[in-house]
Amino acid sequence: MEFVIISVIGVLFGCGTYLILQRHLLQVVVGLSLYSHAANLALLVSGGLKRGNPPLLTTDAPYVDPLPQALILTAIVISFGMTAFATVLAFRVRQVYGSDAVDELAGGEE
Amino acid sequence: MNGVPGFLLISLILLPLLGSLVAWPERWRQRLAPAYSLVPILQLLIVSSFWTTVQAGEGIQCSWPWAPSLGLYLSFSLDGLSWLFTGLISGVGVFVFLYAAFYMADDPTLARLYRFLLLFNAAMMGVVLADNLVLLLVFWELTSVSSFLLIGFRSQRAAACEGASKAFGLTAIGGLVMLFGILAVYAEHGTLELSVLLADSTSISTATGLCFLVAAFTKSAQFPFHIWLPSAMEAPTPVSAYLHAATMVKAGLYLIARLTPLFADDPTWSATVTSVGTITLVWGGVLACKQVDLKALLANSTVSQLGLIVVLLGLQTEIALFAAILHILNHAAFKGALFLTAGTVEHETGTRDIRQLGGLRPLMPVFTVAATLASLSMAGLPPLGGFLSKELFYEGVLEADLLLTILAVAASCLTFLYSFIFFHGTFFAPALHSPQQQPASPHAEQHSTLGLIAPIVVLSGLAVLFGLVPSLAEALVMPAFRVIHGAPAQFHLALWHGLTPALGLSALTIILGGSAFLLRQRFLGAIRERQAAYSFNRLYADSLTGFTRFFQWTRALYMTGSVTDYIRYLLVALIVGLSIPLWHFFEETTLRVDIVRPEYYELGLAGLMAVAGVMCCRTHSRVVLVLSLGLVGSLMSIFFVLFSAPDLALTQVLVEAVSLVLFLLVLHYFSVIGSQPQAPRTRLLNIGMSVGTGLLVSLLLFAANVGPSLPSAIPPYYLSNSYLLAGGQNVVNVILVDFRGFDTMGEITVFSVAVFGVLALVGLGVRGQQPLGTLFMFSFPSPILQSFARLTLHLMLVFAIYLLLRGHNAPGGGFIAGVLTAVALTFQMMAFHTENLLREMPWKPLQIVVVGLLLAAGTGLGSVFIGYPFLTSAIGHYSFPLLGEVELATAMGFDIGVYLVVVGTSLGIIRAIAED
Amino acid sequence: MMPPDLFVLFVIGPVVTAALLAAFHKWDTFQRGVSLAVSLGLWGLSVVGLLSLLQEGQQGMVVLRMGNWAAPYGIILVADVLSMTMVVLTMTIAVAVVAFSLRTVEQAHQEHFYYPLFFILIMGVNGAFLTGDLFNLFVFFEILLIASFALLALGSQPGQLRETVKYVVINLIASTFFLISLSVLYRTMGTLNMADLAHKIQTTSGELDSTLTILSLVFLFVFGTKAAIFPLYFWLPGPYFQPSAGLSAFFGGILTKVGVYAIFRTFTLIFRHNPALTHELLLILAALTMLLGVFGALSQMDMKRILSYHIISQIGYLMLGIGLLTPQALAGTLFYMVPYVLAKSALFLIAGVVQAATGSTHLKAVGGLQSHSIPLSALFLLAALSLAGIPPLAGFFSKFIVLQAGMEIGRYGYVGIGLLGGLLTLASMLKIWNGVFWGEETGDRRPVSLWPLFPGIILLVFFIVGIGLFPGILYSVAQTAAAQVADPRVYIAAVLGMQD
Incomplete structure (x- = not known):
């Protein structure tokens, strides 16, 4: 099972990279979201997949490793905050800068 | 050991340092500024109090711990060599400080000039007194800094700023190379104390020695670093006299002299010093003759004279070393006087252009005599001080070899020539009243200028005195000589040595130099007109602009300002950096596979997720883009359910809902995707990088899952203690x-x-x-x-x-x-x-x-x-x-x-x- | 001895302050008064904390178990001499920046959470220095990142937004890879606690080496991006140019150093399995970072941009010390860090004063400021010469110690490159000096009193001069820190509670 998910992670990373390299800010934001989904899946894989019940002590052992889940939860919240900020930023760039094309944001090195 | 003499010793440094911190109140600043001159006067008193000690061949040491774990001590020592230099610094200092009070009498920046001069004075004292190499470097660089501030004193002028930077930059090269040398010494011998190194006659490698030489050459304006000295003439004239003739440029000589005992038997050291000195000697002389600006002439002459001393230090024979020290003394006297002369001339006439000057003799007779005597001393005419050292110089080179002798004579002729040009052009040549020139006021010498002439009279008086009373010069020089050479000299200075080859060479010099002076109209104009095809100054300037252009060009090449490019760099770095160790990993590691078989519907969901991801890439619709992202998110929560993570599933669903609202709120604000498609090449590049990144991450995770791993104690702990300990x-x-x-x-x-x-x-x-x-x-x-x-x-x-x-x-x-x-x-x-x-x-x-x-x-x-x-x-x-x-x-x-x-x-x- | 539990205040204090400041974000006096008071208080506390560690010499290390859970199960804060020095440094800069901000931050920015965001930034930085857990480090990275995002964009000017986008995107990519590397780490090593990790590595015999090499490179990529080393620094100069001077000072001084610290910590504690590969790589990258950074600086014509490129160059020196890996080199790295951060922040603040006085920091648009304000020129000269390593200022001894360490083990080439970098640094500092302080008087002279802007700068320059005059004090701190770091067993034993 791990290898299936690892392949999916690879695909998500590929798609994310492709989107981040696009011209449109919205695509970049979506690309970053794909990145974080993929990273969360990677964390999930690190605890092993389909190797036990949910780590609720009311159910029966064996349980899966609860730590990656806790880490992912933290990561989800953080990336939610980041994505929210990035989205509003992109939208403000569109408003103030008048463009949401990434290559029009070039410059500023001189 | 740190008793009264020790405190007197460091007060030589502390006095000017404290003095430079004194700021007079605004109202009295102008009037009180000359009081700063008290500092060098006090210093001179202290220095003379050491007379008996150094005459006896003894020294004074004092030391305080600074950062002993780094080998740093605040250790100072005074011996004959440093005593001579402290004398020069304070002695010339007295005259320069007094002179400056008159030279810049109405200048509101006078107080600042004094404070910088005092800072320099402290630094220079430190250089010659420091016993710890790092301490020496500290003061060494401090002289560079204060020289920088003084050259750029008239900071409104572009040339002043450039000159200051050039001087600082070139001497900083030396400082850094010296640091390299110091580090090498410390790594090799574990001490930074000069006295320890000298006492043990430690053998220091030639390469390390060369590091110190580079520092000395930059400081003493030796070829090819000499170009900073003429540019430094933008400094106010008292500064030029003090720093760039009498003292700071001698710091390099001091360093060479100081280290000479360590490299007494080192032919490379000796050859390097001699040859660099010789080139500088001749080249400086040539350049000096070309100049039409009094200060430029003096600056190039200083370069040449410094070269002369360096040659002597390189020869390392008894006579040569003695001559070197003697000439340091002589040069300080006559060159100090000549620089002040240039200052006074400019002050009185408003120009330093030798072609416009002339006829000052009848107007300022005392001044004329003093300046002429100093010039003649520089030219090496008897019975002046310069003659003594020139004689010894000839004896020194005669001992060495023929080529050097020829070059020495040639250089001396040049010296003769520019010395005569200097005083003749200024005082004796017929006045040439061009419109720009403001003629010297006829009553100049009577009133305001006493202070502008007296220091010159005293300094050139010294130049005469050293010649007339050789025993005085000998007494001053001998302690220093003893330090370098290890034993007192076997001979005595005298004006008349009998008919020696050296005397013959002196006569030859006068004949050749004199005829060149007489015939100067034939060639001087042509030489002056002739622009060198290329000069070291041009090289310096060109390489500066060249480097800047090159840096700008390279920067423009990769710093495009486009974040997309920067991301590409990052990803390339990542892919390149990781693929090599990954390759090694898969080559070396025996893979250990432990598979949980996936169900078909799980495969289907995984496939769907991949499709959703690709859809994000393919779509041009903003709504589809966001919805596809939402689909990926929803599939995430399904996976979380499948993989026993109910909390995550709940969280993910809710987060997706809120994000969706957020996206939809701003969505219609963005422009349509794909309105300007990327170039096919860019597209291909992007696809390549995407595939590369995806593959890399997959391989990385794959490696983690099939490679060796350590068991974790953490999950069992959580599972067994969650209820027991955390409830x-x-x-x-x-x-x-x-x-x-x-x-x-x-x-x-x-x-x-x-x-x-x-x-x-x-x-x-x-x-x-x-x-x-x-x-x-x-x-x-x-x-x-x-x-x-x-x-x-x-x-x-x-x-x-x-x-x-x-x-x-x-x-x-x-x-x-x-x-x-x-x-x-x-x-x-x-x-x-x-x-x-x-x-x-x-x-x-x-x-x-x-x-x-x-x-x-x-x-x-x-x-x-x-x-x-x-x-x-x-x-x-x-x-x-x-x-x-x-x-x-x-x-x-x-x-x-x-x-x-x-x-x-x-x-x-x-x-x-x-x-x- | 400071009660160990108080060490948590360096992390929690700022966030509580930030919350209070956010609640009353319209109260002008409250904002400024509380900010200054808290930063001063935490600064004092951090100094006391460091001193109390130093009293115990090499054993001076405070281990705090968050929630009273032992490592590796809970999160551990570790205050050793290295991390506490970084905290003291951070708080010093924070005090200077707050003092500067009191007079420079616009009312509108203040009402839009300037100070709360700044304290969150401090929380993130301090947390990153103190944490002993790699996932927790990720969390603190994110804290300081989002605070820096918001601060960079504060004002929503077009240029700011543009550069913020670049900064956000690059950093979020790096953060993602941080997560990936954590997942690989947990999968292969089964722990996230740094001490536990180091312990596990020490007790295995080489079969994990190639995994570790991969891990070390991924972490190097992540931390190196934050630290702006070659070839990952490209993002830095643009964003660091944009914000107000106070923020530039903190960003330029401290933020990249968090990345350096992370490299320092991980490559001394954890990734020591194959220094011939990993640390050799660090050295090469260090040399390139040093040179390319200063090349970039020399190509610029704006004071703030020159300073921004210098950040990169100086990072190279720090990496050099880490790469050399001898105790002397590690002490040198820490000794390098302190004066350089002080000087860098001071210079950015001075750029802010120049901006306030003339309305520009471009070398062509400003000139002859020396006659306008001699104190400002003096402060600049001291900070700039220290940065260029001119004795007897603190920066000289930094260079001296790092290069001495290189010399001791015969890495002459790197010593040479270090010296060359110093020369070019001096050149670019002189370029600023000639452009801004000397030359013809050009540019506006705004009728503002500059003195109120000086206290923060004076504070920083005071330390630069002080360290230069008494290098032994900082050196003994650095030596203690290096002794702790050079032998990971001390750290491991302290965190895992093992007896020797």
Whole structure:
């Protein structure tokens, strides 16, 4: 099972990279979201997949490793905050800068 | 050892240092400024008090620990060599300081000039007194800094700034190379004390020695670093006289002399010093003859004279060393006088151009005599001081070899020539009244200029005195000589040595130099006109601009300002950097595969996720883009269900819902995707990088899953102690609020900052041209929906509270409950208008966030107050109606804090955008 | 001895302050008064904390178990001499920046959470220095990131937004890879606690080496991006140019150093399995970073941009010390860090004063400021010469110690490159000096009193001069820190509670 998910992670990373390299800010934001989904899946894989019940002590052992889940939860919240900020930023760039094309944001090195 | 003499010794440094810190009050600044001259006078007194000590061949040491673990001591020592230099620094200092008071009498910057001069004086004293090599370097660089400030003293002038930077830059090269040498010495011998190194006659490698030589050459303006000295003439003339003739440029000579005993038998050292000195000697002389500016002439002559001393130091014979020291003394006297002459001439006539000057003799007779005598001393005519050292110089080179002798004579002829040009052109040549020239006022010498002439008279008087009373010069020089050579000299200075070859050479010099002077009209004009095809100055300037251009060019090449490019660099670095070790890994490691077979529907879901990802890339529709992302998110939560992570599944679903609202709010604001397609090549590149990155990450994770790994003790610990020690059955939640509660503290901080950030983003700067569609495009102002919404609101809120409270034992917890609440309230915002809801809400989102943060942090800090670490939880069991028995841990307070932060932030962000 | 539990205040204090400041974000006096008071208080506390560690010499290390859970199960804060020195340094800069901000931050920015965001930033930085857990480090990275995002964009000017986008995107990519590397780490090593990790590595015998090499490179990529080393620094100069001077000072001084610290910590504590590969790589990258950074600086014509490129160059020196890996080199790295951060922040603040006085920091648009304000020129000269390593200022001894360490083990080439970098640094500092302070008087002279802007700068320059005059004090601190770091067993034993 791990290898299936690892392949999916690879695909998500590929798609994310492709989107981040696009011209449109919205695509970049979506690309970053794909990145974080993929990273969360990677964390999930690190605890092993389909190797036990949910780590609720009311159910029966064996349980899966609860730590990656806790880490992912933290990561989800953080990336939610980041994505929210990035989205509003992109939208403000569109408003103030008048463009949401990434290559029009070039410059500023001189 | 640090007794009275020691304190006297360091007072030589401290006096000027403290003096430079004295700032006179604005009102009296101009009048009190000359009082700074007291410092060199006091120094001269102190220095003379050491007379008997150094005459006896003894020295004074004093030392205080500075940073002993780094080999640093504040150790100073005075011996004959440093004594001579302290004498020069304070002696010439007295004249220069007094002269400056008259030279810049009405200049409001006089006080600052004095303070910089004192700073330099302290630094220079430090150079010659320091016994610790690093301490020496400290003062060495300090002379560079003060010289920088003094050259650029007239900072409005571009040439002054350039000259200052050039001097600083070139001498800094030397300083850094010397640092290299010092580091090498320290690494090799474990000490930085010069006295220790010298006492043990430590053998220091030639390479290290060369490092010190480079430093000395830059400081003493030796070829090819000599170019800074003429440029330094932008400094006010007293500065030129003091730093760039009498003292600072001699620091390099001091260093060579100081280290000579260590390299007495080193042919490379000797050859290097001699040859560099010779080139400088001749080249400086040639350049000096060409000059038409008095100060430029003197500067190049200084270069040449410094070369002469360097040659002598390189020869290392008894006579040569003696001559070197003697010439240091002589040169300080006559060159100091000549620089001040140039200053006075400029002060009185307004020009330094030798072609326009002339005829000053009848106007200023005393001045003329003094300046002429100093010039003749430089030319090496008997019975002046310069003659003595020139004689010895000839004897020294005669001992060495023929070529050197020829070059020496040639250089001396040049010296003769430019010395004569200098004083003849200024005083004796017929005055040439061109329109620009302001003629010297006829009564110049009578009143204001006494102070401008007296120092010159005294200095050139010394130049004469050294010649007439050789025993005086000998007494001054002998202690220094003894330090370098190790034994007193076997001969005595005298004007008349009998008919020696050296005397013959002197005569030859006078004949050749004299005839050149007489015939000067034939060639001088031509030489002056002739522009060198290329000069070292040009080389310096060109390489500066060349480097700058090159740097600009390379920077423009990769710093494109486009973030897309920067991302590409990052990814290339990552792919290149990781593929090599990954390759090695797969080559070396025996793979260990432990497979859980996937079900078909799982494969299907995975496939669907990949398709959703690709759809994000392919679509040109903003809505499809966002919905595909939502699909990926939803599939994530399904995977979380499949892989036994109910908390994650709940969280993911709710987060997806809120993000979707967020995206939809701003979506129509963005332009249409793909309106300007990328070039095919870029597209191909992007696809390549995407595939590469995806593959890399997959391989990385693959490697982690099939390679060797260590067992973890952590999950068993959590599973077995979650209930026992932390009172919760939902282990994930217990980890979040207890085991790793600190992470959660950070996480809610990030989350709450998002709301600050968003409020700031939309609150500042210009607003968009068209108002955002707010929530109207999603609002359903139908009464049925509104009552439905009101009903669901309360249901959802109750459910959220339930989730919050049971989180410790079953899926739920602060975050999930918080997002659920936010979803409920957002739904309300859609059903009604934002404003209505706001009126109903007792608190603003921001306040909720703050309370939540404070509650979470406060719960944690509570345990600190009762003596436990931050976030230590206490547990109690209570039973509630409906909920059954609940373990109420203080962690619950923390979780409620989380809840509040999440509610507040989610609402805050959505509201901020919606209202904008 | 300071009560150990108080060490958590360096992390929690700022966030509580930030929350309070956010709640009353419209109260002008409250904002400024509380900010100054808290930063001063935490600064004092951090100094006391460091001193109390130093009293115990090499054993001076405070281990705090968050939630009272032992490592590796709970999160551990570790205050050793290295991390506490970094905290003291951070708080010093924070005090200077707050003092500067009191007079320079616009009312509108202040009402839009300037100070709360700044304190969150401090929280993130201090947390990153103190944490002993790699996932927790990720969390603190994110805290300081989002705070820096918001601060960079504060004002929503077009240029700011543009550069913020670049900064956000690059950093979020790096953060994602941080998560990936953590997942690989947990999968292969089964722990996230640094001490536990180091312990596990020490007790295995080489079969994990190639995994570790991969891990070390991924972490190097992540931390190196934050630290702006070659070839990952490209993002830095643009964003660091944009914000107000106070923020530039903190960003330029401290933020990249968090990345350096992370490299320092991980490559001394954890990734020591194959220094011939990993640390050799660090050295090469260090040399390139040093040179390319200063090349970039020399190509610029704006004071703030020159300073921004210098950040990169100086990072190279720090990496050099880490790469050399001898105790002397590690002490040198820490000794390098302190004066350089002080000087860098001071210079950015001075750029802010120049901006306030003339309305520009471009070398062509400003000139002859020396006659306008001699104190300002003096402060600049001291900070700039220290940065260029001119004795007897603190920066000289930094260079001296790092290069001495290189010399001791015969890495002459790197010593040479270090010296060359110093020369070019001097050249670019002189370029600023000639452009801004000397030359013809050009540019506006705004009728503002500059003195109120000076206290923060004077504070920093005071330390630069002080360290230069008494290098032994900082050196003994650095030596203690290096002794702790050079032998990971001390750290491991302290965190895992093992007895020797």
